[in-house]
Amino acid sequence: MAVLDTMVEALLVPVVVLEDPADAVPLGDALVAGGIPVAEVTFRTAAAPDAIKALAGRDDLLVGAGTVISAEQVDRAVDAGARFIVSPGLLPEVVRRAQEHDVAIVPGAVTPSEIMTALSLGLDTVKFFPANVYGGPSAIKALGAPFGQVRFVPTGGVSAENLDTYLSLPNVIAAGGSWMVKPSLFADGDFTAVTELSKAAVAAARKIKENA
Ligand SMILES: O=C(O)C(=O)C[C@H](O)[C@H](O)COP(=O)(O)O
Numbered sequence: 577m578a579v580l581d582t583m584v585e586a587l588l589v590p591v592v593v594l595e596d597p598a599d600a601v602p603l604g605d606a607l608v609a610g611g612i613p614v615a616e617v618t619f620r621t622a623a624a625p626d627a628i629k630a631l632a633g634r635d636d637l638l639v640g641a642g643t644v645i646s647a648e649q650v651d652r653a654v655d656a657g658a659r660f661i662v663s664p665g666l667l668p669e670v671v672r673r674a675q676e677h678d679v680a681i682v683p684g685a686v687t688p689s690e691i692m693t694a695l696s697l698g699l700d701t702v703k704f705f706p707a708n709v710y711g712g713p714s715a716i717k718a719l720g721a722p723f724g725q726v727r728f729v730p731t732g733g734v735s736a737e738n739l740d741t742y743l744s745l746p747n748v749i750a751a752g753g754s755w756m757v758k759p760s761l762f763a764d765g766d767f768t769a770v771t772e773l774s775k776a777a778v779a780a781a782r783k784i785k786e787n788a
Pocket residue numbers: 591618642643644662663664705731732733734752753754755
């Protein structure tokens with residue numbers, strides 16, 4: 577699916593939590609300037625649909641919705657213009673609703689049973705969340721043995737410091753995280769730090785995959 581290809585190319589999925597939808601455009605600009613053409617805007621705040629709307633028309637940035645935990649939120653995310661849906665867990669009705677909308681869905685799956693459920697729903701890409709708690713890189717490596725066809729997007733506790741331990745795995749297609757988009761980085765309205773941390777993350781991610 578083309579949408580997931582963009583994620584694979586970016587190697588990174590910034591997990592964005594916005595309180596003010598007015599921050600969406602400057603944050604999107606900062607990510608693009610930093611070389612990350614993807615943003616996962618989480619439904620943890622009420623600002624999510626408006627923030628997604630503000631970014632949806634762009635052709636330099638792929639915007640998706642994160643923390644989507646109900647079919648109704650899938651509808652709202654897609655209405656707002658989300659091009660992909662990310663969920664912390666695996667709920668078949670959430671997956672099916674996204675599929676009905678023909679929108680890419682990356683559900684959370686960390687156990688063999690959850691991965692098998694994802695496969696049974698026609699998916700081959702899952703979010704491994706919270707990655708640091710559910711066994712980190714060694715768990716993803718071990719799951720790769722029975723599930724060689726599954727691609728993982730570890731998220732939760734991924735940082736500039738441990739990015740290499742995840743992205744160096746062949747079954748990890750991208751890493752998700754908030755370290756380059758933390759609200760504290762742009763609380764004063766200056767998004768420079770987002771761009772700088774994004775640039776550093778992109779450079780590190782490319783190097784890791786080249787050497788993997
Ligand atoms: O709620 C969801 O659906 C999420 O996407 C959770 C986020 O992925 C993580 O909270 C990001 O984790 P950190 O990078 O450790 O901040």
